[in-house]
Amino acid sequence: MWKMKGLKRKWGATPGAATTSTAMDKEYVGFAALPNQLHRKSVKKGFDFTLMVAGESGLGKSTLINSLFLTNLYEDRQVPDASARTTQTLTIERRGVEIEEGGIKVKLTLVDTPGFGDSVDCSDCWLPVVRFIEEQFEQYLRDESGLNRKNIQDSRVHCCLYFISPFGRGLRPLDVAFLRAVHEKVNVIPVIGKADALMPRETQVLKQKIRDQLKEEEINIYQFPECDSDEDEEFKRQNEEMKGSIPFAVVGSCEVVRDGGTRPVRGRRYSWGTVEVENPHHCDFLNLRRMLVQTHLQDLKEVTHDLLYEGYRARCLQSLARPGARDRASRSKLSRQSATEIPLPMLPLADTEKLIREKDEELRRMQEMLEKMQAQMQQSQAQGEQSDSL
């Protein structure tokens, strides 16, 4: 009890605290400080976030990533010329960087897909990407069901920025095929690259066309959660604005342009003017950065875990636990694929049954604990009321 009191003194202005300190001592239990404890723990642990960038080459993906995180992740990159690209197949590259800001450490992993959409024949070029995402889920599932769960490395892809060309008239057949293949497995955020190719009206028309196409093809991109009703107006307005500008039309640059009289800005200098990356009238870079890094980083991770990963897990375990004729066929198809490509280890039947039973046990135990805690709280409340009325 004294521990909690001590905390109370540290964070005095906790919500829901009563007026006088003595009253506080009587009615205030102190678990309102729980979020702060969580915050401290996670700050200590650090965040890890895996971001995937996909799209045709030459749409400004690397420049945008460098601009977003103010690092130069692509220093050692070699861009192959066309003759080399005819024979190249899609590869998956991972780059890691640790960024620290204001005492908070973020371990950012970037997944790149060079070679996507490059060849003359791009049929099925998205399959390696899909397999990669599923592999991460697979890895997590195995780790979660393993014995030592203290240090699970979360390498699941939390977000995929898909770059759409500003030169086309909306989504191309390849875009649609890729999005269809991954939208149920990863949070997709569509982005229009090199948006300084477009005049404002063209940008609006292209965005609307893409939105219409996404709806028509039933592609589920990442949905921004609604604002809580107690958020302030400014935040709500910003949120609405952000939602309305999807897909984000971005311009990236790491160069600082110093024009004579004006202050230095990050941008691209042309003979007819300078595009400012951080100017909301020029492009949606600020919106994207705010959304990705400042406001929705945690939500992206949560959706990946609660929705997408659970969906994968359910599908995986279901197909293993009850091998019907259809499932057997799909399983054999999977194994055939895995035989030729990267081996996808499948959990044996007996183990998964055990897993399911273990999980159920855990769930039951947790429920019991919760009930006990609730009962305790009610008791202490009732006691408190009694003492007050006395």
Place this chain on the structure above:
Amino acid sequence: MSKGLPEARTDAAMSELVPEPRPKPAVPMKPVSINSNLLGYIGIDTIIEQMRKKTMKTGFDFNIMVVGQSGLGKSTLVNTLFKSQVSRKASSWNREEKIPKTVEIKAIGHVIEEGGVKMKLTVIDTPGFGDQINNENCWEPIEKYINEQYEKFLKEEVNIARKKRIPDTRVHCCLYFISPTGHSLRPLDLEFMKHLSKVVNIIPVIAKADTMTLEEKSEFKQRVRKELEVNGIEFYPQKEFDEDLEDKTENDKIRQESMPFAVVGSDKEYQVNGKRVLGRKTPWGIIEVENLNHCEFALLRDFVIRTHLQDLKEVTHNIHYETYRAKRLNDNGGLPPNKKLCTSLKRSGEGFILKCWEQVSHRQLVLTSDPSTNWGCKSSSRTGG
């Protein structure tokens, strides 16, 4: 004097004995070129004026093809080049237009007039090129179309009763639009140009060049030129067809410095410094299409229309068409192609041709009063087409 007469008599007598020398042929075997200073004005140079008058009466054909992924501004650029709506945009932003599943060939003709000269311009569009997931062999319909036009011309040529003026539907120029990725050419670009630079004049252009800064532009152009060279792709103007030193130096400069032209097209006008200019208006500035500091549209226009138009036609006729003709005659055992072969070739073509001729009302455009405007009467040894 008395001495002279008998001599003459003897000469005459002698000439009767000596057989008559062979009569000289009417036209000398080898023209004797003597650089003689003309003693007066003859008027040979009026031939240029006569040819100009003839051309104005008959007008001439020009067929230009545009190839590239959808959305690269092909139609807009052609409209800007010829300052009229000669190419209906495949999808103006309001209309719904699905990407065709196979490459289609759409030829639309217009008659435009400038300064009394009529030009029958045909713009051949190729929607669907490079837009699918699998673009294997998507250049084949285009190659077939080009060969079909050669075949048509050949058929007319070998006719016994030939038309006075064979309608020329051969593709004189193919503008290939390169996407401004800033990295390098795409494999599809290489494949297309490899196959088609042998049958048609290809002029590569970098589309929507307003996404690249000056440094990026020059870097990209250098890389593209190098890649084309490494892969043995000869774009127009081809090195091997330079006729004389003058041509060579002029074309070398274009080949090694300017091409591929980085262009921006627009059909909207904006007010800049009191003038109305074609351009694109963005929150950070107005891109002027005809301003050489902004993009190279003016260079492309001058190149294609004002200086090399006739040369494009000549190379098509004398080189590409002749190559096709030689191949066809060789295949056929030196005989002219017969009707059966022609029709079977036509039917096997994959693309379908839509031809709609539209008469555009005469527009008097301001003729550039540039005396160096080449009316196509270069002193060339090649026979005109």
